[in-house]
Amino acid sequence: MTDDSFENRTRVQTGTVGHVFRIIRDRGPLNPADIVRLSGLAKSTVSVNVERLVGTGLVREETRPGSKRRRLKVDEKAGFVVGVDIGQTHLAVGLLDLEAGVLADRREGLALAELGPEAVLSRVSAIIRELAAKTGADPSHLFGIGVGVPGPVDFDHGIPVSPPVMPGWDRFPVASYLSTEFGCPAFLDNDVNVMALGERDRGSAGRQGGFLWVKVGSGIGAGIVIGGEIWRGAKGAAGDIGHIGIDGDSTLCRCGNRGCLETVAGGRAISALALEAAKDGSSPFLARELGPGTAASPELVARGAAHGDEVCLNILMDSAKAVGNVLAKLVNFWNPSLIVVGGGIASIGERYVASIREAIYRRSTPLATSELVVRKTSLGDRAGLIGAAVLVLDEIFSHRNVGRLVREDSRGGERSDQS
């Protein structure tokens, strides 16, 4: 997002073939005339580079019955990638095509706080092999692996950095572990960042303007997207909204501060409130359901709310209101055009998202909300693994890498004929 990277990407690193591929990937299917218009390149240059891309198998013609126009798109079957979503209480792994369409996936429970990286990553590897065997995917066509984890990440090195909810993972080389295991590139990022990427490519967001992807689950966090790219901030800490303080609240958070949003409105807070309401009898539903052997959970509270239990409903609405009040402040500051809400608790229902929306609209300025859309993710609980796949695709299909993939001559390829 700096001028430096801007210059680099467009002037120094960009091979023309990478530029053409980027346009086809972002906007395709496209006919050659569209590519000429969007790229500013000469017709002959576009033609040569399209042929090179078709030659490598990365791009194919889309055939539409009855149409003679040639339309080009990424050949989504030219290979596959793996998306891994490591959550505090779940693990999801998927095989996806080169347009991040899910070919096969598996989701299972996970007690992340109790498992170190070797245990989890060897399970991840086993699932990848299982899914590959099941789908008959050719291992040599595995282009890369993307992983999202619920904590801060040093993106360049592919390692978690002091993740509070992942004891034992600090600085473990997650990306290089999987890269070595499968002999392909691997990338690691924060879970909400990858979910935001998934929404951009496969959900309802698109690449224009700015949007927020807000996860409300065991933890609370946000991915910030500007012009199609993740904004990571100075230290990769951007989007850490779960630890924004609620003025005057003194609930002690695991981070050591008091009144953090997450500790008031996150999954653990909801479970704790449910347990309390069961014990003091204020919620007949919870008192009945929360016997020995049944753990309190946001899902249980949601069931109670659906059954008309007022305490359950209030617990959820208070959580939504707290999230919405924090987002209202961020809307005044950052004025996004779209907020997408996802994660375990948000997936409970439209009513939860509606309460968030209401709080935002009540407490932001009219100008900032005049065209703001607040909606639930359309990706459901696959948001994490789809996003992790998009992360890989963004990296392996960068201008520079596409140039390499087609073995572009490094001198000739950097000539950009714009006449």
Added chain:
Amino acid sequence: MTDDSFENRTRVQTGTVGHVFRIIRDRGPLNPADIVRLSGLAKSTVSVNVERLVGTGLVREETRPGSKRRRLKVDEKAGFVVGVDIGQTHLAVGLLDLEAGVLADRREGLALAELGPEAVLSRVSAIIRELAAKTGADPSHLFGIGVGVPGPVDFDHGIPVSPPVMPGWDRFPVASYLSTEFGCPAFLDNDVNVMALGERDRGSAGRQGGFLWVKVGSGIGAGIVIGGEIWRGAKGAAGDIGHIGIDGDSTLCRCGNRGCLETVAGGRAISALALEAAKDGSSPFLARELGPGTAASPELVARGAAHGDEVCLNILMDSAKAVGNVLAKLVNFWNPSLIVVGGGIASIGERYVASIREAIYRRSTPLATSELVVRKTSLGDRAGLIGAAVLVLDEIFSHRNVGRLVREDSRGGERSDQS
């Protein structure tokens, strides 16, 4: 900041000469070899375009005694621009060179709430003529006029949009009024946005990464800079932090909401608290000073604090703490590398900024603040007019316009030879 503008700027709109000029303007003085390296252009291409720029007078060689190396920079004397800073209680107008160095300026009191646009803009015009006469500036060398106002702006049309503190200014064609009056381009933006631009070019910020420029004066607002560019948000409302709500505070704000930061910590709040402390006698200093004919003001409170009056000191520190608490939330969300504080109240002293810094560090996550710098602006009360001049320079020296200025051949000029 969108992919679209990205492609447009670099592939379609960019003349090579504009690209070379941008590098010289952003990074100069530079020798030709540096320009070749930074641009990715061929040596011969750089050479041709440098000569064209020198030919038009926009670029000159810098001569350093004893050095034979040719170093190129913007010829800051090739023309001049005007920067106008319209505040709630002040008007500042300056003539600046093409590197936004102040040639002459004037600052005077202004009761903005009582004056319509014609009255203020005719005064602005008179000051411009006065300063031009005084400095002997040739009116034909006036390249453009930039204006900052304390309210939301439709930047593309150069008009204020429902500005709460500028009755009578809604949709008044400020930019075209001045453009017609002086026969040059004119641009209008929100005051904190232009102050942020000034900090980028003439202050302590630079063009890399992300930073916030926070104004604490009669009003409170922030300019958000990403990779050297202002982030305006979906509706141009980004940075409106003065109306972020403080949880639990019920002070009624002029915007109709309750507990807005500005209404708790801004200039009017400080003056109101001072008046109260004078009336109830809790501040001996204020009781003595605030007789008939003396209005309460943040400056007076600052004088009291400097004299050791505890109530005055507390009023200021409470304001700084409230600002810092809001900024702490935004630091968690956006993770900037730098926060620059300016505006009338912030200029009161280092102690005020120190209290803001302390509140941010206490209530943000350690990762987000690990390299965060919070400092007072180095531009003082000229931040607004310097920024308004930089706004003009950014616009008139865009790639497209520089291409026009040197009457570049539109076909040949868009060829980019990168071999």
